[in-house]
Amino acid sequence: xxxxxxxxxxxxxxxxxxxxxxxxxxxxxxxxxxxxxxxxxxxxxxxxxxxxxxxxxxxxxxxxxxxxxxxxxxxxxxxxxxxxxxxxxxxxxxxxxxxxxxxxxxxxxxxxxxxxxxxxxxxxxxxxxxxxxxxxxxxxxxxxxxxxxxxxxxxxxxxxxxxxxxxxxxxx
Amino acid sequence: xxxxxxxxxxxxxxxxxxxxxxxxxxxxxxxxxxxxxxxxxxxxxxxxxxxxxxxxxxxxxxxxxxxxxxxxxxxxxxxxxxxxxxxxxxxxxxxxxxxxxxxxxxxxxxxxxxxxxxxxxxxxxxxxxxxxxxxxxxxxxxxxxxxxxxxxxxxxxxxxxxxxxxxxxxxxxxxxxxxxxxxxxxxxxxxxxxxxxxxxxxxxxxxxxxxxxxxxxxxxxxxxxxxxxxxxxxxxxxxxxxxxxxxxxxxxxxxxxxxxxxxxxxxxxxxxxxxxxxxxxxxxxxxxxxxxxxxxxxxxxxxxxxxxxxxxxxxxxxxxxxxxxx
Numbered sequence: 001x002x003x004x005x006x007x008x009x010x011x012x013x014x015x016x017x018x019x020x021x022x023x024x025x026x027x028x029x030x031x032x033x034x035x036x037x038x039x040x041x042x043x044x045x046x047x048x049x050x051x052x053x054x055x056x057x058x059x060x061x062x063x064x065x066x067x068x069x070x071x072x073x074x075x076x077x078x079x080x081x082x083x084x085x086x087x088x089x090x091x092x093x094x095x096x097x098x099x100x101x102x103x104x105x106x107x108x109x110x111x112x113x114x115x116x117x118x119x120x121x122x123x124x125x126x127x128x129x130x131x132x133x134x135x136x137x138x139x140x141x142x143x144x145x146x147x148x149x150x151x152x153x154x155x156x157x158x159x160x161x162x163x164x165x166x167x168x169x170x171x172x
Numbered sequence: 173x174x175x176x177x178x179x180x181x182x183x184x185x186x187x188x189x190x191x192x193x194x195x196x197x198x199x200x201x202x203x204x205x206x207x208x209x210x211x212x213x214x215x216x217x218x219x220x221x222x223x224x225x226x227x228x229x230x231x232x233x234x235x236x237x238x239x240x241x242x243x244x245x246x247x248x249x250x251x252x253x254x255x256x257x258x259x260x261x262x263x264x265x266x267x268x269x270x271x272x273x274x275x276x277x278x279x280x281x282x283x284x285x286x287x288x289x290x291x292x293x294x295x296x297x298x299x300x301x302x303x304x305x306x307x308x309x310x311x312x313x314x315x316x317x318x319x320x321x322x323x324x325x326x327x328x329x330x331x332x333x334x335x336x337x338x339x340x341x342x343x344x345x346x347x348x349x350x351x352x353x354x355x356x357x358x359x360x361x362x363x364x365x366x367x368x369x370x371x372x373x374x375x376x377x378x379x380x381x382x383x384x385x386x387x388x389x390x391x392x393x394x395x396x397x398x399x400x401x402x403x404x405x406x407x408x409x410x411x412x413x414x415x416x417x418x419x420x421x422x423x424x425x426x427x428x429x430x431x432x433x434x435x436x437x438x439x440x441x442x443x444x445x446x447x448x449x450x451x452x453x454x455x456x457x458x459x460x461x462x463x464x465x466x467x468x469x470x471x472x473x474x475x476x477x478x479x480x481x482x483x484x485x486x487x488x489x490x491x492x493x494x495x496x497x498x
């Protein structure tokens with residue numbers, strides 16, 4: 001980190017390799033997937049230019065995360081967001097039906113803010129709970145709770161809860 | 173339900189989580205496939221500090237320079253910077269009459285400007301200080317170029333006082349004591365016991381002791397219009413006003429100042445002509461009919477709304493700060 005602050009491009013690229021998935025998760029949680037790669041690029045370019053503003057090098061992930069959230073919010077505001085189509089009344093579709101990744105991301109984006117980034121980090125970027133805690137600065141306990149509650153809401157929104165409940169009932 | 177798989181991928185895989193992972197895997201970010209494109213980093217904080225310091229220096233330097241420019245010890249002579257060959261003196265001193273010879277001379281007006289004095293001119297520096305410079309021109313011609321707040325430089329003539337309002341102008345005093353003023357930038361005020369006149373850049377006026385300073389007329393105005401204005405001023409009434417219709421939109425200031433010198437139907441005719449060329453702006457509370465019937469306050473509001481730089485904005489004539497011969 002210190003080398004990056006001195007202008008060492010290689011050191012900053014290593015930082016990028018480590019934090020890019022985190023920034024990408026923030027982008028996916030806050031804006032349309034098609035804009036996520038650009039948000040990642042913009043975030044790191046801005047961070048690179050403003051490295052002198054970073055007062056606590058150990059807080060670099062939180063600092064870059066804040067830049068990414070602002071950028072995602074700007075992009076989201078500048079792009080007209082299509083509302084999520086309402087499901088046709090009737091039984092929710094089973095998970096076995098082909099899941100549309102974009103739809104899943106849309107649903108995640110509609111969940112409470114506390115769960116979005118955690119879920120994307122886990123389900124999209126493949127981070128484990130402890131890794132998520134290290135990146136976000138949250139306590140492992142908080143991450144675990146966010147994952148659990150977020151997943152429950154996601155299942156419900158996608159109609160998986162019905163099957164899950166049915167399986168549980170069948171097991172009994 | 174056991175969350176171990178959701179937590180750290182251990183334990184029995186949760187089929188739903190696995191399916192979601194597989195579905196969303198296409199969106200997983202691979203930094204190797206999206207290389208970072210960086211440009212060389214500028215030292216922003218350093219740049220900001222340097223800019224702030226430069227700005228402070230510029231502002232501080234500007235303020236100091238402004239005060240230095242105006243500062244002048246009471247009675248300190250004005251240096252003669254060119255000409256006056258063979259003259260006994262090298263500076264214009266307070267109270268000492270000066271008659272130029274057969275050539276022009278250039279004198280520094282303290283630090284705020286230049287004074288070119290024509291051949292065979294007679295003048296005297298009456299007073300000089302940081303706040304006021306007073307010159308007396310008995311006859312001859314001078315050109316002043318001043319960059320300072322209005323009213324710093326005054327030239328007394330037998331006809332009255334000419335006050336610089338941040339400008340450049342030529343002043344000529346003939347053998348009869350009549351002063352002719354031609355303004356090249358900014359504004360000049362002429363004043364004597366009979367009245368005042370504000371003369372903008374590009375216009376000229378004249379002054380003699382027994383009558384009010386003439387209304388300003390632009391140098392490029394129609395010749396017959398200029399003659400008509402002078403005739404009306406001299407007569408105090410309009411005879412044949414046909415030539416007044418040769419006024420242009422730019423000449424409205426002349427018409428307004430001329431109207432001040434008139435009354436009744438004559439004033440109304442001049443105001444009508446002015447209103448035809450340049451009616452008072454709608455956002456200015458001026459009733460042309462009231463002006464025609466004698467409302468001088470409304471007339472001045474109309475005058476101030478004309479598209480001319482305001483007399484007090486002397487800094488607009490920044491070119492006059494250049495130390496060039498006038």
